[in-house]
Amino acid sequence: MEVTTVGELLHWRYASLAMAHAAVTANAQEYGRVHYMIRSRLYTGPRKQTMHVGALADDERLKMVLPQACCYCGSRERLAADHLISRKRGGKNAGDNLVWACRACNSSKGAYDALEWLKGRDQFPPLLLLRRYLKFAIEMCEERLLTDTPLAEAPELPFVLSAIPRAIPPCDLQLWVMDLSYSP
Numbered sequence: 001m002e003v004t005t006v007g008e009l010l011h012w013r014y015a016s017l018a019m020a021h022a023a024v025t026a027n028a029q030e031y032g033r034v035h036y037m038i039r040s041r042l043y044t045g046p047r048k049q050t051m052h053v054g055a056l057a058d059d060e061r062l063k064m065v066l067p068q069a070c071c072y073c074g075s076r077e078r079l080a081a082d083h084l085i086s087r088k089r090g091g092k093n094a095g096d097n098l099v100w101a102c103r104a105c106n107s108s109k110g111a112y113d114a115l116e117w118l119k120g121r122d123q124f125p126p127l128l129l130l131r132r133y134l135k136f137a138i139e140m141c142e143e144r145l146l147t148d149t150p151l152a153e154a155p156e157l158p159f160v161l162s163a164i165p166r167a168i169p170p171c172d173l174q175l176w177v178m179d180l181s182y183s184p
């Protein structure tokens, strides 16, 4: 898939994520026809405005049922709120941009973008964390009217386009940093 604009890139990544999510939920080790159909629908739907990218509120509900733990390593010790999209880069200071991070991850991450930092550690982001990040990226890109901006002309943004994983392998993916069936 050749993407040329900021909007195409973000929507294609979002659709690829939805495909991966469906495969993981079904315990599929490789992508099949049904998964490619999901990707295609999730890409063309929002682009043609016949569908919307899921609301951040859905992820907020999930936050309430997840055990309180660092979203990067799963630790339950010395937690503090961390901005998923860095405040220094222009991320908003609102509840849906807040995630839990342990002190060790928080100080190692510093002012780095979350995805960039995970990439540097060779750690693939949990799918639900990536989904929240992408929803923010799509929202910010719409607010700034950058959807149709060619990638080469994209200005500095609060999120890092190059840190959004290009390919999502169907196996060994995690929905969250810990098993979601985990209970304290």
Ligand SMILES: [Zn+2]
Binding pocket: 070, 071, 072, 073, 074, 075, 101, 102, 103, 104, 105, 106
């Ligand atoms: Zn941590």
